[in-house]
Amino acid sequence: MNEGQEQFTRSQELRGFLLLCAVVAPLLAVMVVTGYGFLVWMYQLFAGPPGS
Structure with a gap:
């Protein structure tokens, strides 16, 4: 069902947010x-x- 979509982990999202x-x-x-x-x-x- 989710073959074409990547699942992002919580740590990857946190790393992206901090970046x-x-x-x-x-x-x-x-x-x-x-x-x-x-x-x-x-x-x-x-x-x-x-002013000139």
Whole structure:
């Protein structure tokens, strides 16, 4: 009945959750903030600093 489906154990799910929380989420957050900072920097490079 479940021949094509893999059954994940509790330890595999815990390992995946910890990987998501400890590695993927912080890395994604850093990448988003870095990307936004880069976009602001590029905008100010062409448009000038604020107030000018």
